[in-house]
Amino acid sequence: MANDIVYEGDMPRQAKKRSGELPFGHASYHAGYSTVKDPRTGPNIGPQNLDIDTVPDRYELYLLGEGEKKVTFEQETRVPHAALFTFNKEDHTLGNLLRDKLSRSEHVLFAAYQVPHPLFAVFKLRVQTDGEIAPKDAVIQACNELVQELQSLDQEFTKEWELKKIADTANA
Amino acid sequence: MAGYDDYTNGYHDASSSGPRINIRDHNEKTIDFVLSNTTLSLANSLRRTMLAEIPTLAIDLVEIETNTSVLADEFLAHRMGLLPLSTRGVEETLYTRDCDCDEFCDNCSAILRLHVANRTLDQNLKVFARDLVVERIDGSAVHDPRPRNDAGLVLDQNELPPRAFPIIMDPAGEGPLICKLRKGQEIRLRCIVKKGIAKEHAKWAPTAAIGFEYDPHNKLRHTTLWYEGDDAKAEWPESKNRDWEEPEQEGQRFDYNAEPDQFFINLEGTGVMHPDQVFHAGISTLQLKLGQVIQQLQGLTVEGKEIGGGAAGGDGAFTPPAEPMAVDMGGGTAYGSGTAYGGGGRTPGYGQTTAYGGTTPAYGGGGGAGGQGTAYGGQTPAYGAGSGSAYGAGMGGATPYGQRPGY
Structure with a gap:
């Protein structure tokens, strides 16, 4: 059916919509911006063009793509001791946690994160330090402290849970 | 008991470092606790992790051999997917994508078989989750070793069944209703259970709900209460956590630097794992996330x-x-x-x-x-x-x- 489109010169003929068929030129229509570079995504964020076919696979929310790194970062050229981290396949769960932890560090002057586009599981974290410590090391330190804090929370919970169970058996 | 209460009342003590927990109430599905001496971001990240990123097991593929019930195949498959299955041994289970098998194997999946037919009954025959038979890939049945009484009911309801067994918590021991069969109707299917997380599909969620509240008196002004009359307080019910914090004093100045410190969490599981396990799994999943970042950044x-x-x-x-x-x-x-x-x-x-x-x-x-x-x-x-x-x-x-x- 598609073969009987007749070209007149260089111009395709006006679309004639047959029943159940998309008009001419709509056959490869994408529900998105297949080749448009989206300025919001910037460099090193996931796919360069927002190529939205249909529903993306859900595992793309948490599985790193081929060759994709969990974290990359670039130093900022105009501001000293500042870096922009890009976290792939992560969301507010990690972004807000790190941001908050970093902003409590005495060496960190600035820490903020954004999710550039809600359809991509990516967030960007900008960190500026006072120079005592590199932004990268500030993030590593924040992660280490959080792991320790979670560990003590885990132990605290275990302790309380065991105590509660002992109290329950004593009551029963 | 008095000594225990004295102990837990110490959770207000700010001199101790590290997060504090006070378990207020618990049963086989739910824990109600107060998390304190930590930050809002950590509490919220933990909540998000417990909701969406703890690995559990759920039916992922359904091979329908016969379905003459009134439910369409995909409808039935969806219902099967939502059945809560025991997560015992989920740590040892691989994700199918990481397994070196071709399609799926015992290391990364479990098989549930369902074959029910109503041949003679004039009433509708109800098909329950208890009718599912857990199998290995080779077709041999998996035995549930939990002790049972004469009626065939499990004695200790708190003990999780072996991996991928349907969770049955009702007193009759039936489990969730899957469908009903009229005389002459039959379903015969094979379900493949896989490991996954709730970010991919909510059927993998270990939690039914997580109640999360802080600052019950809205002293921090994080909430703007909607009101239609004159007084918002009169129109809104007071939180059940109101007695756990001091209400705002009359004429008190607003403290711009105040931060939430106490979080009232009600962790309700689906039964696929015990609620305390959900909490521990949430912590370790979050630690794993942070560990990956450390790992990557050190390189x-x-x-x-x-x-x-x-x-x-x-x-x-x-x-x-x-x-x-x-x-x-x-x-x-x-x-x-x-x-x-x-x-x-x-x-x-x-x-x-x-x-x-x-x-x-x-x-x-x-x-x-x-x-x-x-x-x-x-x-x-x-x-x-x-x-x-x-x-x-x-x-x-x-x-x-x-x-x-x-x-």
């Missing part, structure tokens, strides 16, 4: 180049800070001298490891030992020494990203 120089990678060689003269860093990584960090990066020139292999798959068993090993040793902490460097490392080439390399069986 980068201060400029963001990969240590030992091709890029670093080019501007060697330009990167004096990279040298002390490299030394630091070898000797000083908690991750020991034998990090995966020591070899240099090689990508850590982390990129090939999936976020959860390869690393989970190793983590479970550490956490399961009573939760004492930190998986990333100074005492037990889980990243060290190559051979024992979950991030080593062995598991990471075995899971190339391109192939994702099961998708």
Whole structure:
């Protein structure tokens, strides 16, 4: 059916919509911006063009793509001791946690994160330090402290849970 | 009992460091506790992790051999997917994408079979989750060793059944209703159970709901109450947590620097794991996330180049800070001298490891030992020494990203 489109010169003929068929030129229509570079995504964020076919696979929310790194970062050229981290396949769960932890560090002057586009599981974290410590090391330190804090929370919970169970058996 | 209360009342004590927990109430599905001496961000991240990222088991594929019931195949398949299944042994279960089998195997899946027919009954025959038979790939049935009474009911309802068994919590021991069959109708299907997380599909959620409240008197003004009359307070019911915090004093000045410190959490599980397990699994999943970031960042120089990678060689003269860093990584960090990066020139292999798959068993090993040793902490460097490392080439390399069986 598609073969009987007749070209007149260089111009395709006006679309004639047959029943159940998309008009001419709509056959490869994408529900998105297949080749448009989206300025919001910037460099090193996931796919360069927002190529939205249909529903993306859900595992793309948490599985790193081929060759994709969990974290990359670039130093900022105009501001000293500042870096922009890009976290792939992560969301507010990690972004807000790190941001908050970093902003409590005495060496960190600035820490903020954004999710550039809600359809991509990516967030960007900008960190500026006072120079005592590199932004990268500030993030590593924040992660280490959080792991320790979670560990003590885990132990605290275990302790309380065991105590509660002992109290329950004593009551029963 | 009095001594116990005295003890838990100490949770207000600000002098102690680290998060505090006060368990207010609990049953087989729910824990109600107060988390304090921590930050809103940590409490919220933990909540989000428990909701969406704890690995559990659920039916992922349904092979329908016969379905003459009134329910359409896909409708039935969806219902099967939502059945809660026991997560016992989920730590040892691999994700199918990380497994080296062709399609699925006992290491990464379980089989549930359902064959029910109403041949003679004039009433509708109800099909329940208890009618599911758990099998291995070779077709042999898996036995549920839990002790039962004469009526065939499990004695200890609190004990989780073996892996992938349907969770049955009702007193009649029937489990969720799957469908009803009229005379002459039959369903016969084979379900493949897989490991997954709720970010992919809510059927993998271990939690039914997590109640999360802080600042019940709205002293921090994080909430603006809607009101239609004159007084918002009169129109809104007071929180049940109101007695746990002092109400605002009349004429008190607003404290701009105040931060929430106390979080009232009601963790309600679906029954696929005990609620305390949900909490521990949430913590370890979040720790794993942070560990991945540490792991990845330690492989980068201060400029963001990969240590030992091709890029670093080019501007060697330009990167004096990279040298002390490299030394630091070898000797000083908690991750020991034998990090995966020591070899240099090689990508850590982390990129090939999936976020959860390869690393989970190793983590479970550490956490399961009573939760004492930190998986990333100074005492037990889980990243060290190559051979024992979950991030080593062995598991990471075995899971190339391109192939994702099961998708």
